[in-house]
Amino acid sequence: MGRFNFFVAFIFGFGLYFYFDQSCYSYFHKEASSITKSTASGHILAYLITLIPLLITVLFLKKKEINVLEAVGLSGSLTKGFGFAFLCTLPLLVAFSVKFSLNTGLSLNTIIINTISSAFFEEIIYRAFLFGILYRCTRLGFLPSVFLGSLLFGVAHLYQATDFVEILEVFAITFLGSVFFCWIYAEWNFNLWTAIFLHCLMNLYWLIFNVDDSAIGGMYANIFRFLSFFIAIGITIFYKRRNKISLEVTKTTFCIKPKDR
Structure with missing residues (x-):
């Protein structure tokens, strides 16, 4: 991947995560807390969901010889x-x-x-x-x-x-x-x-x-x-x-x- 394309993907991926987090975190947190009956569990599950765009970006940008973890x-x-x-x-x-x-x-x-x-x-x-x-x-x-x-x-x-x-x-x-x-x-x-x-x-x-x-x-x-x-x-x-x-x-x-x- 070229340098320009890398930075465009990096910025776009983080921007997408940030938008997703700001617009959807509260909803996911409320629903997950209601289902699990735990504020902490809802917090963790909501974070895991809103991190998806970031992890997809990592998958796209990482070096070929290493896995996502x-x-x-x-x-x-x-x-x-x-x-x-x-x-x-x-x-x-x-x-x-x-x-x-x-x-x-x-x-x-x-x-x-x-x-x-x-x-x-x-x-x-x-x-x-x-x-x-x-x-x-x-x-x-x-x-x-x-x-x-x-x-x-x-x-x-x-x-x-x-x-x-x-x-x-x-x-x-x-x-x-x-x-x-x-x-x-x-x-x-x-x-x-x-x-x-x-x-x-x-x-x-x-x-x-x-x-x-x-x-x-x-x-x-x-x-x-x-x-x-x-x-x-x-x-x-x-x-x-x-x-x-x-x-x-x-x-x-x-x-x-x-x-x-």
């Missing part, structure tokens, strides 16, 4: 992804349990929707598709590939802000978080479970303790949040060097990848 990063080791994520976020769990009280008003539906479901589907949309398909299937390097998905990820979380300063803070935190998840996804051989579980556990700890109503958090929360980021980066680099595996993101893959890749 591999193209979106779900064929990697689930246990490795969870073990890595739990180790990296353990200081966050300990710090939050010491500083903040438990959120006793949580329901199971809220936990599933705001942790498991949101992490899984957001990683497929923003990391596997908007970043991964661009980076893996074109010569675009990490920087241009990461920009669109991270921009949209930041914009998608602006509903948490109540004034202009909070808009800037929420956008900055979520944009940088998206870049971080993209880097993790790429460096762990495009195993999306690493990013999914990191995202899920960070959301879970933020939710089960009374940290903040938005993604901003205070100084204490952010110190340990960024500590988890640095631990994840350190473990990744240590693991790859110990096993003599080259880093995926380097100066040769940062902007435009060479033709022989």
Whole structure:
């Protein structure tokens, strides 16, 4: 497929998904929740249905030698992804349990929707598709590939802000978080479970303790949040060097990848 046709299909596929999601999600969620008698189940089923245009686009754009699950990063080791994520976020769990009280008003539906479901589907949309398909299937390097998905990820979380300063803070935190998840996804051989579980556990700890109503958090929360980021980066680099595996993101893959890749 030519470069122009690829980008036209990429933009059209995402646009079709976005339109389908905006126009049909509420209907599917209402019907699925009514049938299953569960808000969480309805949420998950509605997301699965509205993702169909995106998955069809992946099927069309992916490299011939890989299947759809591999193209979106779900064929990697689930246990490795969870073990890595739990180790990296353990200081966050300990710090939050010491500083903040438990959120006793949580329901199971809220936990599933705001942790498991949101992490899984957001990683497929923003990391596997908007970043991964661009980076893996074109010569675009990490920087241009990461920009669109991270921009949209930041914009998608602006509903948490109540004034202009909070808009800037929420956008900055979520944009940088998206870049971080993209880097993790790429460096762990495009195993999306690493990013999914990191995202899920960070959301879970933020939710089960009374940290903040938005993604901003205070100084204490952010110190340990960024500590988890640095631990994840350190473990990744240590693991790859110990096993003599080259880093995926380097100066040769940062902007435009060479033709022989």
